[in-house]
Amino acid sequence: MKPAIQAHALSKKFKTGRTFVEVLKSVDFDAAHGELTMVMGPSGSGKSTLVAALSGLLRPDTGQVTALDRDLWSLPTGKIDKFRLDHCGFIFQGFNLFASLTALQQVALVLKYTGLSGRAARDKAAEALTEVGLGHRLHYRPLQLSGGEKQRVAIARALAKEPRLLFADEPTSALDGENGQLVIRLLHRAARQHGAAVICVTHDPRLEAHADRVIHIEDGRILDDLRPVHDTAPAPVLMSAGA
Numbered sequence: 001m002k003p004a005i006q007a008h009a010l011s012k013k014f015k016t017g018r019t020f021v022e023v024l025k026s027v028d029f030d031a032a033h034g035e036l037t038m039v040m041g042p043s044g045s046g047k048s049t050l051v052a053a054l055s056g057l058l059r060p061d062t063g064q065v066t067a068l069d070r071d072l073w074s075l076p077t078g079k080i081d082k083f084r085l086d087h088c089g090f091i092f093q094g095f096n097l098f099a100s101l102t103a104l105q106q107v108a109l110v111l112k113y114t115g116l117s118g119r120a121a122r123d124k125a126a127e128a129l130t131e132v133g134l135g136h137r138l139h140y141r142p143l144q145l146s147g148g149e150k151q152r153v154a155i156a157r158a159l160a161k162e163p164r165l166l167f168a169d170e171p172t173s174a175l176d177g178e179n180g181q182l183v184i185r186l187l188h189r190a191a192r193q194h195g196a197a198v199i200c201v202t203h204d205p206r207l208e209a210h211a212d213r214v215i216h217i218e219d220g221r222i223l224d225d226l227r228p229v230h231d232t233a234p235a236p237v238l239m240s241a242g243a
């Protein structure tokens with residue numbers, strides 16, 4: 001199957017003082033619809049920079065990103081913004097919620113930007129929040145929500161518009177084990193049930209078990225690209241000779 005997003009030879013340098021630091025070194029990358037692709041690597045290895053280049057947030061110095069059949073970085077800036085609005089969902093570590101809005105309003109706001117009427121946006125927002133287990137928190141503001149609940153609002157906001165591409169950058173790092181697992185299950189569901197290509201950056205090794213694919217990056221280079229074998233099939237019955 002054709003990948004949902006594919007990058008070829010992405011490079012990015014940052015200038016710090018008089019020197020340039022090469023953060024992405026000719027990175028090739030792809031991710032498929034219906035799969036949870038994890039990008040793992042140490043702090044500073046270029047994970048967030050890669051996500052930013054893949055999602056139209058940060059222009060790479062060289063290389064190409066083909067996202068949903070478009071040559072992303074050849075589009076004019078306005079079209080890139082529109083592409084993000086129409087097709088991409090984002091979940092970041094800091095939640096990025098508005099302090100003065102309720103959970104329902106946070107999610108509905110994004111839906112209104114995509115062109116839904118107020119009523120339709122609110123209904124869809126309530127549905128998305130219920131899907132992440134927050135049906136009883138629709139009218140709470142961020143201050144009244146726990147860290148795990150805030151992250152779930154951010155996830156509902158990202159999922160409500162049913163993006164074809166979902167980018168998550170360290171979505172579990174502020175959460176305890178249980179909430180972290182829940183977030184991963186929701187990302188998994190976005191891939192399985194909604195067919196999104198989910199690209200999740202983490203350095204949490206516990207999450208590796210949930211991924212369809214794990215890509216390790218170090219010092220701006222892809223080290224390996226693995227498909228973990230999950231232990232979900234029933235254990236084989238061993239027959240001993242003569243049994």
Ligand SMILES: Nc1ncnc2c1ncn2[C@@H]1O[C@H](COP(=O)(O)OP(=O)(O)OP(=O)(O)O)[C@@H](O)[C@H]1O
Nearest residue numbers: 014015016023042043044045046047048049050203
């Ligand atoms: N705008 C910038 N200007 C200068 N240097 C930058 C900029 N953005 C990132 N860098 C540098 O690029 C390197 C990679 O940064 P990046 O944020 O991609 O790492 P990361 O793998 O996401 O790390 P972490 O796990 O800590 O989030 C870092 O050394 C960082 O200091």
Ligand SMILES: [Mg+2]
Nearest residue numbers: 047048049169
């Ligand atoms: Mg990062």
